[in-house]
């Protein structure tokens with residue numbers, strides 16, 4: 021099941037390690053994100069690796085090394101984080117690109133730490149419907165609803181896109197952050213993809229980015245398969261265009277690693293995982309191919 025991600029036949033281009041993390045320990049509403057990684061693997065071999073608009077083929081630019089899936093421990097996210105930290109010891113954050121497939125959004129904290137250690141000036145680009153800036157949720161500060169509060173605790177600056185669901189406590193937290201540390205593009209106020217890309221480049225500058233992509237940032241009409249859907253999300257053409265604009269003509273920041281989380285496949289439909297994996301393809305093609 022976890023053997024093939026896109027086409028492994030061509031061993032050329034940038035190596036991407038693919039790490040499946042079928043974990044859903046703190047999900048608060050719909051379940052099924054533990055099935056997300058498998059669905060993304062399945063979808064990846066079905067779609068065309070050629071991006072017709074950019075005239076670039078992902079399999080010319082990258083090859084994928086699937087890693088053994090993380091066997092999720094029983095218990096809360098701290099236990100999972102311990103397992104992940106040990107797995108990451110065999111990788112070099114200065115060199116290795118890891119594509120982590122969730123699972124829920126509590127997963128990537130060890131990835132944040134891993135890349136931050138090698139890149140002290142790391143910035144996180146965060147796509148999500150939810151701000152995920154709660155101090156604690158469901159009796160744990162490591163819940164999916166707190167993941168970006170933990171990133172801020174690591175002193176990692178954040179750019180958030182698509183946010184449209186948060187509590188007043190999080191809004192107050194946002195307002196208290198220095199403008200150089202947090203930039204949020206709310207879903208109701210999204211500029212054009214071109215302007216959004218310019219703003220992200222202006223914020224990030226020369227610093228490297230880690231991308232944390234919660235699929236519920238997209239509109240639920242695009243990706244209905246997610247545990248906590250929120251209407252009014254990002255449209256597919258907007259998101260697709262944004263990645264192209266971000267790295268147009270070799271501009272844009274270096275991407276050091278990424279995750280895609282919160283995919284919860286809908287039984288009998290492949291719409292959600294297809295859209296999610298096409299976005300992974302678009303991101304990687306735009307980043308690797310436009311230089």
Ligand SMILES: [Mn+2]
Nearest residue numbers: 149150234236
């Ligand atoms: Mn979310």
